[in-house]
Amino acid sequence: MISAASELNLFQPLTGSQPEFQVSAPQGNRLFILSSINVRKTDSSVSLTWTDLAEKPETASPVDRVLNRFIEEAEEQVRRYPESARALTNLAIALINRGSLDRGIETVERAITFERRNYLALTVLAGAYFQKGQLALAEKLYFEMADFWPTDPRPLVAAATLYLRRGEYDRAEELLSKAVALDNKAAATHFMLGVVRLNRSCIHKAIASLRVATHLDVRNPVYHHNLGVAYAISEEYERAEREFRMSLALSPNSCESIRGLGVVLLQRKANQQVIDLLRPYLESHEQDRMARQTLARAYIAGGRHSLGRSSLKDVLNHSGDNLDLLTRVSLINDLGLSFMVEGKAREAEITLKRAIDVGPDVSSVPYENLARTYLLCLDQPESAIGVLQRAKGLFPQAQITRILLAGAFTSLDREDWGIAELEPLWRDGIASRQTYASLGSLYGRIGNLERALEVLAEGFAKYPKDAVIINNLAYTYLLCGRVRDAKSVLATLPKDHEPLPYLTATFGLLRLWEGNEKLGRQLYEEAQLLASGMGDRSLPRQLRQKMHLELAKFYVRIGNRESAEVETELGIKEGAFPHSFMKELLEVGVQLRMGKKDVLTRSTEAVP
Amino acid sequence: MAKPDDDRQAKLAAIERQTELGGRFEQIARIGVSGGDGHFSILVGAYDRFTKTRVALKFFDPIHRSDAYRWECFNREANMLEQLVGEPDIVRWVAPINEFVLPFTHFGITLNVPFAYYALELASGDVGAGIAANSCDTVQKMQQFRAMCRSVQRIHGRGIAHRDLKPSNFLTTAKGEIRLSDFGTAKHVHSLADTILSRYVSPVGDTMYAAPELFAALHDSVPSISLIGDIYALGAILFELFSGTALNLQIFDASTLSSLTQVGNALDRSVRVRIYNGFISKLKDARPLPKVASFVPDVPGVVADHIDRLYMSMASLDYNSRMVDFQRIFARINQIELLLRTESKYREWKKRRDLIRSRAAEKREQRISILKLKANGVQP
Numbered sequence: 001m002i003s004a005a006s007e008l009n010l011f012q013p014l015t016g017s018q019p020e021f022q023v024s025a026p027q028g029n030r031l032f033i034l035s036s037i038n039v040r041k042t043d044s045s046v047s048l049t050w051t052d053l054a055e056k057p058e059t060a061s062p063v064d065r066v067l068n069r070f071i072e073e074a075e076e077q078v079r080r081y082p083e084s085a086r087a088l089t090n091l092a093i094a095l096i097n098r099g100s101l102d103r104g105i106e107t108v109e110r111a112i113t114f115e116r117r118n119y120l121a122l123t124v125l126a127g128a129y130f131q132k133g134q135l136a137l138a139e140k141l142y143f144e145m146a147d148f149w150p151t152d153p154r155p156l157v158a159a160a161t162l163y164l165r166r167g168e169y170d171r172a173e174e175l176l177s178k179a180v181a182l183d184n185k186a187a188a189t190h191f192m193l194g195v196v197r198l199n200r201s202c203i204h205k206a207i208a209s210l211r212v213a214t215h216l217d218v219r220n221p222v223y224h225h226n227l228g229v230a231y232a233i234s235e236e237y238e239r240a241e242r243e244f245r246m247s248l249a250l251s252p253n254s255c256e257s258i259r260g261l262g263v264v265l266l267q268r269k270a271n272q273q274v275i276d277l278l279r280p281y282l283e284s285h286e287q288d289r290m291a292r293q294t295l296a297r298a299y300i301a302g303g304r305h306s307l308g309r310s311s312l313k314d315v316l317n318h319s320g321d322n323l324d325l326l327t328r329v330s331l332i333n334d335l336g337l338s339f340m341v342e343g344k345a346r347e348a349e350i351t352l353k354r355a356i357d358v359g360p361d362v363s364s365v366p367y368e369n370l371a372r373t374y375l376l377c378l379d380q381p382e383s384a385i386g387v388l389q390r391a392k393g394l395f396p397q398a399q400i401t402r403i404l405l406a407g408a409f410t411s412l413d414r415e416d417w418g419i420a421e422l423e424p425l426w427r428d429g430i431a432s433r434q435t436y437a438s439l440g441s442l443y444g445r446i447g448n449l450e451r452a453l454e455v456l457a458e459g460f461a462k463y464p465k466d467a468v469i470i471n472n473l474a475y476t477y478l479l480c481g482r483v484r485d486a487k488s489v490l491a492t493l494p495k496d497h498e499p500l501p502y503l504t505a506t507f508g509l510l511r512l513w514e515g516n517e518k519l520g521r522q523l524y525e526e527a528q529l530l531a532s533g534m535g536d537r538s539l540p541r542q543l544r545q546k547m548h549l550e551l552a553k554f555y556v557r558i559g560n561r562e563s564a565e566v567e568t569e570l571g572i573k574e575g576a577f578p579h580s581f582m583k584e585l586l587e588v589g590v591q592l593r594m595g596k597k598d599v600l601t602r603s604t605e606a607v608p
Numbered sequence: 609m610a611k612p613d614d615d616r617q618a619k620l621a622a623i624e625r626q627t628e629l630g631g632r633f634e635q636i637a638r639i640g641v642s643g644g645d646g647h648f649s650i651l652v653g654a655y656d657r658f659t660k661t662r663v664a665l666k667f668f669d670p671i672h673r674s675d676a677y678r679w680e681c682f683n684r685e686a687n688m689l690e691q692l693v694g695e696p697d698i699v700r701w702v703a704p705i706n707e708f709v710l711p712f713t714h715f716g717i718t719l720n721v722p723f724a725y726y727a728l729e730l731a732s733g734d735v736g737a738g739i740a741a742n743s744c745d746t747v748q749k750m751q752q753f754r755a756m757c758r759s760v761q762r763i764h765g766r767g768i769a770h771r772d773l774k775p776s777n778f779l780t781t782a783k784g785e786i787r788l789s790d791f792g793t794a795k796h797v798h799s800l801a802d803t804i805l806s807r808y809v810s811p812v813g814d815t816m817y818a819a820p821e822l823f824a825a826l827h828d829s830v831p832s833i834s835l836i837g838d839i840y841a842l843g844a845i846l847f848e849l850f851s852g853t854a855l856n857l858q859i860f861d862a863s864t865l866s867s868l869t870q871v872g873n874a875l876d877r878s879v880r881v882r883i884y885n886g887f888i889s890k891l892k893d894a895r896p897l898p899k900v901a902s903f904v905p906d907v908p909g910v911v912a913d914h915i916d917r918l919y920m921s922m923a924s925l926d927y928n929s930r931m932v933d934f935q936r937i938f939a940r941i942n943q944i945e946l947l948l949r950t951e952s953k954y955r956e957w958k959k960r961r962d963l964i965r966s967r968a969a970e971k972r973e974q975r976i977s978i979l980k981l982k983a984n985g986v987q988p
Contacts (some may be wrong), residue, residue, distance in 0.1 A: 062866075070816060076856075080645055154905075239852060251893060253867075
């Protein structure tokens with residue numbers, strides 16, 4: 001029993017580096033995050049990296065002249081009122097704005113010696129400690145503030161920010177819950193709660209909190225931007241796009257939102273829109289690495305590979321040593337991916353190996369793409385297994401690696417090994433949606449439809465909008481002959497779901513089971529057309545063979561033996577290849593000759 | 609850095625040695641330790657035999673006499689104050705510019721140094737000192753702010769933009785009244801003759817209170833824009849009165865300033881306003897002004913939102929949407945003052961109302977329980 005649906009998540013070719021977003025702090029409140037955060041989604045979690053404010057060298061630009069004038073005027077006030085905590089705090093703020101963090105700290109410490117309970121001075125000092133990474137000192141000050149002003153939720157929120165940075169998410173969430181209890185109308189508190197939940201990978205709860213923040217403060221672009229990031233991470237790209245656009249309507253020059261929108265449009269395959277958005281933007285923001293990388297990916301996704309690659313090379317060459325290792329690896333990986341999609345398997349192999357050499361323990365993605373190259377382009381499942389085993393050792397949490405490994409085993413007809421790879425994830429309750437879909441599909445392949453239904457039904461309950469799980473579950477129901485169940489599962493597909501070849505094929509199969517041969521055939525042909533645009537050259541052939549197999553079974557069911565034989569012949573003519581249906585077609589051929597209709601329609605028996 | 613102080617000390621001592629000035633001023637003594645905080649002026653107190661009161665004498669620091677712009681500012685201030693005589697809320701002009709000459713010997717060379725001065729009303733402090741010491745309550749702050757607005761309304765009524773409004777330029781008298789001072793950079797916005805500089809590339813006054821359009825040098829193209837800039841400064845002062853920190857420090861970061869100064873420096877005067885207008889409305893949306901309560905936890909809740917609304921409408925980043933009508937500004941101030949006056953009464957009323965409501969609820973509960981008992985055939 002083979003499920004064509006399983007291939008969808010095993011060999012989806014366009015898997016670049018993980019999308020990256022920037023989360024910034026709301027303006028005008030010194031108590032909240034004081035530096036921006038890079039948010040990167042991995043297949044199992046969300047990772048946050050903090051961007052610190054560095055001490056800035058003195059320059060003579062017009063902006064620095066103004067910032068220096070602020071300092072001079074604040075110094076004048078300090079000369080007039082040398083013991084005023086307010087004057088000293090203003091000077092400290094001016095110094096910190098100019099990038100002189102140490103002088104700022106020194107000044108505001110002096111302010112506090114004159115007025116211990118100066119809210120702004122304590123806030124500024126704690127914030128400066130926070131920026132300098134002196135988190136223990138900042139923490140002490142925040143709790144001191146919470147003691148001084150017990151009904152004020154903001155010190156708690158600020159302390160939660162600090163715990164967020166330390167990775168102590170439980171404590172952060174606990175403090176934020178207390179802050180919400182003190183004042184549930186403060187948008188910034190809900191915003192922070194959203195950020196903490198985002199980092200805990202509680203995406204839906206994060207979205208809920210961020211939505212509250214956007215409702216409480218509708219005109220704050222930062223909240224819309226962050227809600228967009230959360231939606232993007234939860235792969236609700238349409239909503240993410242809406243939020244990024246809202247943020248840009250409120251703040252048209254927000255680089256973060258432009259980049260975020262670019263990433264989301266890319267995920268929605270609106271490649272031309274990405275190009276239209278980012279090309280003019282990059283004319284005035286030449287140094288924006290993330291935007292340039294997104295533009296390159298849009299070129300690659302749109303088939304303009306050489307343009308995309310030259311953009312990526314530009315970033316690599318011009319950034320010099322400024323790039324962090326993960327970014328460097330991600331850029332080289334994208335280069336390799338471009339070669340792979342273009343069908344230049346050897347170049348892809350060399351480039352992806354280079355990505356691995358540059359940062360062997362940075363990301364599992366280059367390993368996965370190298371394995372895909374071996375599986376899809378070079379037909380070397382053994383090499384793929386070698387690469388993936390190494391990746392598995394380095395990144396035991398990476399579920400995509402294990403799914404690919406299971407796929408590689410399957411192409412060697414070792415579905416049992418594949419199941420052994422994925423089943424522990426399911427048993428431990430940590431299976432991702434791709435793992436559910438793949439494991440269910442593998443059980444289907446070995447004929448264990450009962451277990452396949454168990455896994456997929458659980459996955460469907462957890463991820464009711466996931467098109468792949470819906471497809472695989474419906475397909476398995478059809479294998480069991482449960483046409484009505486399959487139909488009701490397919491009816492839950494989101495209206496705006498992407499047209500996927502496997503899904504179209506499953507609809508074709510449903511029509512065949514309903515007795516509509518013409519529509520069934522038409523849908524299978526449509527699926528082949530869709531597949532031919534995906535870059536995997538064996539997929540259309542595989543779908544064509546599957547169509548002949550299912551049509552043969554259909555004719556057998558209606559007693560048209562002649563047509564069944566013709567379809568079987570046509571299917572066999574497609575030949576044997578990895579993941580082909582040759583075995584099933586031969587089985588049908590043999591049964592037809594022996595005249596055993598019951599064997600051919602075995603799958604119509606319902607699974608208890 | 610010690611030398612200028614020595615210089616200032618020498619100049620102060622020379623002025624103080626004068627027993628009489630202009631035939632009317634005597635008992636001359638410096639104001640504060642260093643004769644005021646002005647970079648270009650020296651302030652001393654003196655007894656005026658004509659008015660029989662103590663007044664302030666503002667001297668132009670002779671070391672800057674060769675700086676034509678500063679000297680012109682000094683003259684203009686004296687003339688402007690003379691024109692404003694009789695206007696309440698403005699520091700009172702007492703006597704016109706006069707001058708005496710003193711010989712100073714430096715490195716063996718003796719020079720005759722001119723000391724120019726004029727006389728004005730003597731103040732006892734300024735609003736800036738009150739902010740620095742956080743010495744006023746909410747009611748006093750609103751009273752001060754009302755007086756500040758009134759003084760600016762008066763000069764705007766005469767077509768004068770102050771262009772350097774800041775807390776330290778609002779003097780306080782011994783009676784606690786507020787007086788607007790320091791007209792050195794003030795300008796008749798409808799008069800071309802009043803222009804000292806041929807081109808402006810930055811704000812004229814203190815940057816800490818300068819409106820965003822002044823960073824983009826829009827006053828260079830449209831002088832009357834300085835009037836709206838004054839309103840921004842008032843809004844920024846209101847923010848500082850309550851928060852204790854300067855608004856511009858909170859909202860102008862490097863990226864915002866970069867955009868603003870680019871507009872001011874790079875563009876032709878004729879297109880500058882158009883480009884700026886396109887840019888600023890977006891900036892305004894992107895940079896919501898902070899709430900006062902974000903900086904101090906003890907703003908009375910009953911007026912916190914009203915203060916925010918007032919300062920935000922006066923200090924709106926987009927000058928096109930700034931509230932410039934003083935009648936509306938005073939109406940808002942009245943509203944805040946009314947709320948403050950009636951706050952205690954309101955609290956008492958609320959307490960009584962809650963008490964009455966809880967008693968009514970208790971009675972209702974009692975009636976319901978009696979009815980229930982009756983329905984069950986039990987005699988209560």
